[in-house]
Amino acid sequence: MTDVMLNGAQEKLRDMTREYLTQEVLPHTAAIDRDDIIPEPLIRKLLGEPLRLTALSVPREYDGMGLGTMDVCIVAEQVGYACPALIPLVEIAQLFAHGLLYGGTDQQKKNYLTRLANGMVGCYALTDEGPGSDPAGMKSTAGKTKDGWLLNGRKRLVTFADISEFSIFFAKSSPEKGGRGISGFIVEGKPKGLVFESHAATMGLRGHRAFNVVLDNLFVPDQGLLGKQDEGLRLALEILNTTRISLAAGFTGLAAAAFDAAVAFAKQRMVGGNPIIANQAIAFPLSELSARIDAARLLTYRAALMHDRGMQHKRETSTAKFYAAETLISAVELASRVLGAYGASPEYPVERYVRDAFSWIAAQGTIEVQKLVVSREL
Numbered sequence: 395m396t397d398v399m400l401n402g403a404q405e406k407l408r409d410m411t412r413e414y415l416t417q418e419v420l421p422h423t424a425a426i427d428r429d430d431i432i433p434e435p436l437i438r439k440l441l442g443e444p445l446r447l448t449a450l451s452v453p454r455e456y457d458g459m460g461l462g463t464m465d466v467c468i469v470a471e472q473v474g475y476a477c478p479a480l481i482p483l484v485e486i487a488q489l490f491a492h493g494l495l496y497g498g499t500d501q502q503k504k505n506y507l508t509r510l511a512n513g514m515v516g517c518y519a520l521t522d523e524g525p526g527s528d529p530a531g532m533k534s535t536a537g538k539t540k541d542g543w544l545l546n547g548r549k550r551l552v553t554f555a556d557i558s559e560f561s562i563f564f565a566k567s568s569p570e571k572g573g574r575g576i577s578g579f580i581v582e583g584k585p586k587g588l589v590f591e592s593h594a595a596t597m598g599l600r601g602h603r604a605f606n607v608v609l610d611n612l613f614v615p616d617q618g619l620l621g622k623q624d625e626g627l628r629l630a631l632e633i634l635n636t637t638r639i640s641l642a643a644g645f646t647g648l649a650a651a652a653f654d655a656a657v658a659f660a661k662q663r664m665v666g667g668n669p670i671i672a673n674q675a676i677a678f679p680l681s682e683l684s685a686r687i688d689a690a691r692l693l694t695y696r697a698a699l700m701h702d703r704g705m706q707h708k709r710e711t712s713t714a715k716f717y718a719a720e721t722l723i724s725a726v727e728l729a730s731r732v733l734g735a736y737g738a739s740p741e742y743p744v745e746r747y748v749r750d751a752f753s754w755i756a757a758q759g760t761i762e763v764q765k766l767v768v769s770r771e772l
């Protein structure tokens with residue numbers, strides 16, 4: 395399929411990713427959902443050649459693939475199409491990599507980005523025990539000691555914390571300064587003081603694992619500070635302003651999967667001697683959804699291209715993110731309706747798409763928060 399927005403190399407990247415996922419992942423998606431676990435060998439396979447899902451945006455000088463955001467979006471859309479439970483693997487690598495790229499010292503970049511590119515996993519813990527939409531109100535603290543910091547508090551929904559070799563945590567280093575007193579910290583391994591409280595169960599995206607984590611006097615040495623002291627919230631939001639673009643691409647991928655399932659069903663389901671797609675009541679909503687999916691993809695490409703060209707893109711990123719999320723919800727709702735009773739049956743993937751969509755859209759900031767970001771840029 396030709397896409398006028400993509401060059402030849404990008405079309406090849408899209409086709410290679412789609413073929414690989416179709417062969418290696420699609421046969422496992424139902425079992426991943428049923429068992430609520432992505433088998434470790436499958437994760438390892440996806441971190442190796444040819445996809446190298448944690449190496450996508452790591453620069454080549456650190457052994458990464460050196461892809462721009464546009465290329466990462468092409469991969470993320472295909473992952474969202476084939477198996478959304480795997481998207482968090484792409485996304486936490488994006489979050490971790492951009493944390494290092496935007497805030498890391500040369501030494502930190504060399505150390506962590508090289509390991510990330512070579513198949514290790516790093517995670518990102520911003521969301522605190524309170525509302526995720528208000529990171530400035532977080533309660534976790536970082537108290538200074540002679541040669542480091544002691545972190546205390548609770549983090550929620552830390553995706554793939556269990557398999558991560560390193561993590562970025564945000565905590566208040568100057569609580570009296572509110573949002574202007576937050577710092578980022580890199581934590582190596584699973585040291586004493588990093589306590590895994592529970593796995594946050596969700597109705598969809600089953601297989602991906604998000605953990606509630608307690609920081610109990612967790613010691614981080616001075617060299618673990620990420621970026622400047624007290625400038626962690628600015629860093630966290632700068633990271634999200636980039637990674638939300640590929641997340642929007644993932645939403646578009648799942649919306650396209652729901653759309654394809656609905657069209658295939660509508661063409662073969664005969665009612666009164668005609669396929670149901672012959673009814674305008676079915677055909678027109680599908681046409682409208684087709685347009686919305688195209689628009690979500692184009693908005694995502696626009697934000698990605700602006701990022702890759704070094705332009706400001708906050709408004710465009712949050713526009714793509716909320717539009718793609720709303721498109722995804724419209725897609726799974728329509729697909730479920732078109733399939734009639736089969737929309738809720740495990741015989742078809744659509745019921746899983748519905749669960750996946752609702753379990754996913756709040757990641758990296760809700761629809762409402764993205765609209766708030768856009769409104770502040772108007």
Ligand SMILES: Cc1cc2nc3c(=O)[nH]c(=O)nc-3n(C[C@H](O)[C@H](O)[C@H](O)COP(=O)(O)OP(=O)(O)OC[C@H]3O[C@@H](n4cnc5c(N)ncnc54)[C@H](O)[C@@H]3O)c2cc1C
Pocket residue numbers: 482486517518519520521522524525526527528550551552553599604753754755756757758759760761762763766
């Ligand atoms: C699949 C998944 C993976 C995740 N992985 C991670 C991770 O790895 N690391 C991490 O740190 N976090 C992670 N998160 C957490 C995510 O960032 C938060 O869920 C998100 O920020 C929303 O926070 P909340 O769920 O606490 O909702 P709340 O902030 O409690 O919001 C509740 C409702 O209030 C609305 N609301 C809040 N503020 C406003 C406002 N000002 N105006 C209008 N409406 C408002 C929201 O839109 C929402 O509808 C993940 C979430 C999901 C779903």
